[in-house]
Amino acid sequence: MNTVEDFLKVKPTNLDVLEGRILIAVPFYNDPFFNRSVVLLTDYDDKNCVGLILNKKSTYRLQDLLPEIKIKESLYFGGPVVEKMIFAVHNFPSPNFSKLLPGIYTGFDDNLLKMVEENPNSEIDFKFFIGYSGWYPGQLQQEIEQNMWVVGNANPDLIFKTEPHKIWENAVINLGEEYLHWLQVPEYLSYN
Numbered sequence: 001m002n003t004v005e006d007f008l009k010v011k012p013t014n015l016d017v018l019e020g021r022i023l024i025a026v027p028f029y030n031d032p033f034f035n036r037s038v039v040l041l042t043d044y045d046d047k048n049c050v051g052l053i054l055n056k057k058s059t060y061r062l063q064d065l066l067p068e069i070k071i072k073e074s075l076y077f078g079g080p081v082v083e084k085m086i087f088a089v090h091n092f093p094s095p096n097f098s099k100l101l102p103g104i105y106t107g108f109d110d111n112l113l114k115m116v117e118e119n120p121n122s123e124i125d126f127k128f129f130i131g132y133s134g135w136y137p138g139q140l141q142q143e144i145e146q147n148m149w150v151v152g153n154a155n156p157d158l159i160f161k162t163e164p165h166k167i168w169e170n171a172v173i174n175l176g177e178e179y180l181h182w183l184q185v186p187e188y189l190s191y192n
Contacts, residue, residue: 104159
């Protein structure tokens with residue numbers, strides 16, 4: 001990198017926007033809600049574009065909102081669109097759930113909740129979310145063209161095994177050497 005322009009240039013990944021892909025917030029885009037977010041796209045077509053932020057853990061537990069459920073893990077903020085809905089991403093295959101990628105499903109039912117409650121040490125990996133991220137038709141493509149996001153590939157380790165505060169960093173590392181300079185950018189540009 002020889003110039004400031006080189007440093008600030010955002011190279012697109014040339015990956016198509018698809019369900020199961022992730023959106024990685026560009027560090028020069030300092031939106032208060034999406035700063036250093038990684039969003040897993042759960043729905044994408046001509047009419048819908050919906051995703052869940054993977055790395056914004058809340059102080060709430062699923063049990064706080066649904067007392068009859070004994071799952072004590074923290075909820076994540078899926079995005080700024082808040083409805084009285086809870087979303088889930090997990091690794092439990094079932095015809096009842098939408099498959100995003102191998103080992104990554106979305107949706108939940110009473111059977112999944114019961115399995116998680118009764119077998120806390122099982123091999124089921126999961127995250128529950130309150131709220132979601134949504135874009136109207138064409139909006140996400142505009143944001144990508146305005147260098148707010150780059151598209152990356154998701155994997156179960158990034159979603160389920162990586163600590164929330166490391167997800168953005170690991171997603172950037174997975175993009176390759178051309179993006180590593182992003183890790184040098186201060187988290188909050190306005191503080192400089």
